[in-house]
Amino acid sequence: MRIQQQVQLKRFNTLNLDAIASHYVEIKQPEEIVQALDYAEQQQLNVIILSGGSNIMLPQRLNGLVMHMQIQGIASLSEDTQSQQFRVGAGQVWHDFVLWSTAQRCYGLQNLALIPGLVGASPVQNIGAYGVEAGEFIECVEIYDRQQQCFSRLSHVECQFGYRDSIFKQQPNRYIISHVVFRLLKQPQLKINYGDLKTAMGNDLSPENLQAQVIQIRQAKLPDPKEFSNVGSFFKNPLITAQQFATLLAQFPKLPHYPQAQDLVKIAAGWLIEQAGWKGKRLNNVGMFDRQALVLVNYADANLLDVQQTYRAVQQDVYQKFGIHLEPEPVLFNQDGQIQPHQDQCQ
Ligand code: EPU
Numbered sequence: 161m162r163i164q165q166q167v168q169l170k171r172f173n174t175l176n177l178d179a180i181a182s183h184y185v186e187i188k189q190p191e192e193i194v195q196a197l198d199y200a201e202q203q204q205l206n207v208i209i210l211s212g213g214s215n216i217m218l219p220q221r222l223n224g225l226v227m228h229m230q231i232q233g234i235a236s237l238s239e240d241t242q243s244q245q246f247r248v249g250a251g252q253v254w255h256d257f258v259l260w261s262t263a264q265r266c267y268g269l270q271n272l273a274l275i276p277g278l279v280g281a282s283p284v285q286n287i288g289a290y291g292v293e294a295g296e297f298i299e300c301v302e303i304y305d306r307q308q309q310c311f312s313r314l315s316h317v318e319c320q321f322g323y324r325d326s327i328f329k330q331q332p333n334r335y336i337i338s339h340v341v342f343r344l345l346k347q348p349q350l351k352i353n354y355g356d357l358k359t360a361m362g363n364d365l366s367p368e369n370l371q372a373q374v375i376q377i378r379q380a381k382l383p384d385p386k387e388f389s390n391v392g393s394f395f396k397n398p399l400i401t402a403q404q405f406a407t408l409l410a411q412f413p414k415l416p417h418y419p420q421a422q423d424l425v426k427i428a429a430g431w432l433i434e435q436a437g438w439k440g441k442r443l444n445n446v447g448m449f450d451r452q453a454l455v456l457v458n459y460a461d462a463n464l465l466d467v468q469q470t471y472r473a474v475q476q477d478v479y480q481k482f483g484i485h486l487e488p489e490p491v492l493f494n495q496d497g498q499i500q501p502h503q504d505q506c507q
Contacts, residue, residue, distance in 0.1 A: 161185055161192045163199060163225070172213045172228065174276060175458050175467065175490075176389035179218035181208070183225040188251070190231065190311065190338045193304045200225040208497040209336055211250065212277035215285060215391050217492045219464050224497030229280050231338055234260065243343050245299055250280025250337045254287075262371050266344035268297040270371040271351055274378045276385055276392065280337045284328040285489070286321045290374055291354040295321030301328075302339040311338070323426070324396050324489060332491075332499045381452045390449070394456035394471065395429045395486040408482065429478075429486055430454035436477040446470040 167184035170176055183205055185196050200207050206224035210216075230251035237245035244266050248257055254277050258269045271292035281287070282294040283301050298321075300313045314335070320327045328335055348367040352358045360373040383390050397418075400408070405425040409415055412435075416428040433439065433453040440450030446462045447470065449455040456471060475486050492500045 161187075161195050163196075167226070169210070169213070169218060169222070169226065172210060173216055173218055174212070174214040174385040174389060175217060175391050175462075177218050177458070177467070178220055178461070178463055179222055180220065181222045181224070181226040184228065185225060186228045186230050188230050188232070190304070193227070193336050193338065196225060196227050197304075197306070206497040207333075208493060211281040211284075212254070214276040214385065215281065215490045217391075217464055217467060217488075217490050219493060219495050221495055222493065222497055223495055226497075227336070229278070229337070231280075237341065239346075242347065243345050245341055245343050247302075247339050247341050248279045249339055250278060252279045254279055254282060258371070261342075261344055262367060266346065267348040267367045268292070268344045269294070269342075270348075270367045271354075271374055273371045273374045279340050283319055283321070283326055283337065283340055285324045286326050288324070289378075290357055291351040293321065293323075295319065295326065297342050297344060299341045299343040301335075301337055302341070303335040303337050305335060307334050313341075323399070323420075383449050383451075383455060383457060388449070389458040390455050391490045393429075393454045393489055394448075395433070395454060395474075396489050397426045397429045398432075398484050398486065399424045399426050400484070401425075408484075412482070427484070432478045432482055432484060432486070433474060436474070436481050438474050438477065443470040443473055448474060 164184045165182060167181045169179040169181055187193055187196060208222060208224050208226045210226050210228045231249040232251050233249040235247045237247055255274050257279055258273045261269055271290040272287060272294060275287050275289060283298055286293050286295040298316055300315050301319055302313045305312050350365060350367060350370055352361055352370060357373060361369055399420060402423045402425055416431050418426045420426050430453045433448055438448045439453035441447055444466055445460045446458055446466050449457050471488060478484060478486050488502050494500050
């Protein structure tokens with residue numbers, strides 16, 4: 161384990177924000193988690209867990225020890241007639257694992273192809289796309305529990321998965337994920353009802369074609385972080401009550417919506433942003449993407465303040481037009497490496 165100082169994190173966050181970490185260490189083995197935590201305690205440093213950097217916003221200076229999770233490896237665990245379990249290191253690239261699982265004829269994750277980031281981040285915000293969420297296939301998550309000071313595992317139920325939500329979001333400083341255990345299906349049960357997916361698949365209803373179509377749709381709509389710095393969807397799709405929704409729909413009959421449990425309705429933030437005039441619009445060098453208004457892009461050398469200026473302007477305009485507050489999806493860190501709640505409600 162080698163602790164480095166004054167490390168530039170620009171290439172480790174897909175928004176490409178300039179951010180210097182006072183201390184930085186790569187974690188390649190679970191034991192190094194404990195060694196790094198001991199070092200942080202001795203030096204009185206806050207700890208910041210960095211994964212693929214595809215869902216974070218960093219300030220220009222980050223005082224603390226950045227632990228960059230790079231534990232590798234995929235191991236087959238038990239199997240039965242219907243399913244097979246895999247234990248995957250937190251540092252494996254998510255998309256590569258999805259492709260690998262399909263090649264092994266193990267199914268479930270095909271709708272989640274091409275999502276940027278690493279496997280260790282998948283349970284944190286319960287990544288989801290095209291009608292599937294990663295949590296559906298997560299059997300348990302292996303963690304280091306900073307409160308109990310021991311390695312342990314959290315079952316699927318204990319993870320408390322919800323829409324872009326889990327216990328890891330609820331208690332952000334407590335658990336450090338080392339591995340994720342997935343249970344994948346031997347017989348595919350395809351979910352192809354989302355949007356144009358069914359049409360795109362044509363007559364070939366195989367999981368391989370599903371994966372290929374998801375990749376094609378994402379490539380057509382979403383910017384490649386290598387070309388345009390972004391963190392995927394920048395805002396969550398708002399969940400509102402059926403009553404609020406009825407009022408809104410009377411005024412905006414075309415509002416795309418998806419009924420949820422508990423009398424809630426999810427509405428499309430991308431549509432709200434487009435209607436508020438932000439699709440393809442920029443403020444300085446930060447703007448909302450012209451093919452998917454939900455994606456915020458850093459077009460050139462923006463820092464956190466530039467990003468905040470743009471997203472707050474978007475929130476303001478959407479609030480004025482629809483009375484809906486958009487909540488950012490990426491995790492925001494302050495200078496001391498602490499996660500900041502997104503509390504900037506519009507008035
Ligand atoms: N829409 C617009 N204008 C836009 C964008 C979207 O009118 O600029 C409308 C679309 O026409 C559609 C609706 O909004 O009726 C939903 O759009 P889309 O299918 O593109 O999905 P989304 O709700 O914008 C969510 C996820 C994506 C995921 C897609 C597909 C969230 C916050 N985002 O986006 O996830 O890929 O569904 O399942 O839930 C991500 O989290 O980074 C991500 C890309």
